[in-house]
Amino acid sequence: MLRRTTILAAALLLATGGIAHAEPTTLRLPTPTGPHRLGTTMLHLVDRDRTDPWNGTARELMVTVFYPASTVRGYPVAPQLTPAAAAVFKGLDPVYLHPELPDEGVDWAATATHSxxxxxxxxxPRPVLLYSPGGADPRTIGTGLAEELASHGNVVVTIDHPGETSEVEFPGGRVRTIDVPGDPRTDPELFRTMLDTRVADTRFVLDRLVDLAAGRNPDAEARALPENLGRALDLRRVGAYGHSAGGATVAEALHEDRRIDAAVNMEGYLDYLPEQPGQEGELLPVARDGVDRPLLLLGTDGFRDERFERTWAAMLAHRGCTRREQLDNATHWVFTDYGAQAPQLQDAGLMSAEDRAKLVGAIDPAESVPAIRDHVRTFFARHLPR
Incomplete structure (x- = not known):
């Protein structure tokens, strides 16, 4: 038996030019827990009244809609990342993404959703929830939480912010990558422009959902919509949630747009960058003025600095409608799909324990995934009652 195994191994090495290539790892998304089967579609939205600050054209967005389906028979399961998006995502400069992620060994196009x-x-008619991702992250890295919320009877709309997102695929296979002329994390003017653009994007998406609910097709190519999609939107009950820069985005959108009834900020700073090093940044209007609708500040014990504590304390000082909750043994990107997928990468030998801890913390996804889902789902169930 040993001799036969040795011969087979030698044959494999010869067939592969002396190197035995393992199959790339396929990552999994957590299964939604709600009673509803899910449908999904993408919309290409163009705001011809607004100029994109990064490339000078009309501002265009891509969004994904997740919703309870009346039937899924005969409809294919959507991938988390399309092949074109996955190819770009895999090859991007980790400075703009996450150096903890492996360069090789993952088939990013193979992950299936449950939609x-x-x-x-x-x-x-169901509550509508808007999602804004963190800086440089695509909307697709928030798929797991979006599906969970939709499976419990919400319509969830995830938004990309092109130009400062790792990759956005538009109809026809056109892929746009990051083209911000600098780093918004260190450039005060770029950061302000980025946040203002994100808030305007969020409000524009809500405008187009109003069109959709009224029976109009907002897609720029007028592509066919899923049956009854517009009838599934109850725009009297609108929430928004976001991570990092997306958390700041939805908090500020809550302040600026009274159509949004409640929001969840998952570890987004609530200020602009200071003009000079060593200064304190100007508080965002939502943190300066407060807000009269519910806002949840959801954080971890692993993401802390003076700026974070100062801006969240300013928000909480208004009392009344804002509260703070925390996930322990975790850090910043645990709120994304990496919370479930980084441990899979570690188990596959593609990520060290140290890098996993840097990205999401040491918390077990069997604890983090249900906890985050419960925080966000129960918050919206309480403040957007059916």
Missing amino acids: HTGAPAQPI
């Missing part, structure tokens, strides 16, 4: 492309929506 079925184009499935008809249940014709029942």
Whole structure:
């Protein structure tokens, strides 16, 4: 038996030019816990009244809609990343993404969602939740939480902010990568422009959902929409949640747009960058003035600095409608799909324990995934009642 195994191994080495290539790892998304099967579709939205600050054209966005489906039979399961998006995502400069992620060994295009492309929506008006991702992260890295919320009876709309997102694929296979002329994390003017653009993007998406609920098709190419999608939107109940820069985005959008009834900020700073090093940044209007609708500040014990504590304390000082909750043994990107996928990478030998801890913390996904889901789901269930 040993001789036979040795011969087979030698044959494999000869067939591969002396190197035995392992199959790339396929990552999994956590299964949604709600009672509803899910449909999904993408919309290409163009704001011809607004100039994109990064490339000078009309501002265009891509969004994904997740919703309870009336049937999924015959409708294919959507991938987390399309092949074109996955190819770009894999090859991007880690300075703008995460140096903890492996350069090789992952088939980023192979991860399946639990949502079925184009499935008809249940014709029942449901709360609408908008999602804004962190800086440089694509909307697709928030798929797991979006599916969880949709499976419990919400319509979830995840938004990309092109130009400062790692990759955005538009109809026809066109992929746009990061083209911000600098680093918004260190340039005060770029950061302000980025945040203002994100808030405007969020409000524009809400405008287009109003069109969709009224029976109009907001897609720039007028592509066919899933049956009953517009009827599934109850725009009297709108929430927004976001991570990092997306958390700041939805908090400020809550302050600026009264159509948004409640928001969850997952570890977003609530100020602009200071003009000079060593100074304190100007508080965002939401933290300066407060807000009269519910805002949840959801953080971890592993993401802390003076700026973070100062801006969240300013928000909490207004009392009343804002509260803070914390996840322990975790850090910043645990709120994204990496919270479930980084441990898979570690188990596959593609990520060290140290890098996993830097990215999401040492917390077990069996604890972090349900905890985050419960925080966000119960918050919206309480403040956007059915």
